[in-house]
Amino acid sequence: MPSDPIETLLAEDFARAASDLEHDGFAERTLERLNKTLVARQALVWIAGGVGALIAGAQFAGMTRLFSPFVAAVEQTPSLNAAASALSSTGLAPQFLAAGAIAIAFAATALVLQGDR
Numbered sequence: 001m002p003s004d005p006i007e008t009l010l011a012e013d014f015a016r017a018a019s020d021l022e023h024d025g026f027a028e029r030t031l032e033r034l035n036k037t038l039v040a041r042q043a044l045v046w047i048a049g050g051v052g053a054l055i056a057g058a059q060f061a062g063m064t065r066l067f068s069p070f071v072a073a074v075e076q077t078p079s080l081n082a083a084a085s086a087l088s089s090t091g092l093a094p095q096f097l098a099a100g101a102i103a104i105a106f107a108a109t110a111l112v113l114q115g116d117r
Helices: 003-022 026-058 060-075 082-090 093-114
Strands: none
Touching: 026 060, 026 093, 060 093
16 A cells, blocks of 8 residues: 555654654743743732831821821710720720721732732
């Protein structure tokens, strides 16, 4: 049969071409490039979060003063439960509110980082 040598020759050529493509490293190079981009983005978010944390820490006293009128209004509201009035009687309520605001900012940063995975 004259077609057998042609089929064998074509099968060998296709196998050799497929073997060359399998070992050219394209997938490894692509994954390495994507991982570098991911690491750079995460580093950028961490740096921005750190700078934001420094700024938020520097503003903590100002945030406490900002929340103080709110706490004073809460203390005068008779419909609040005992836990809210107990917290305001300690004098630490503005600090807790400021710390809560900073914690929300940290949680938002964590959600951004989690979105990369």
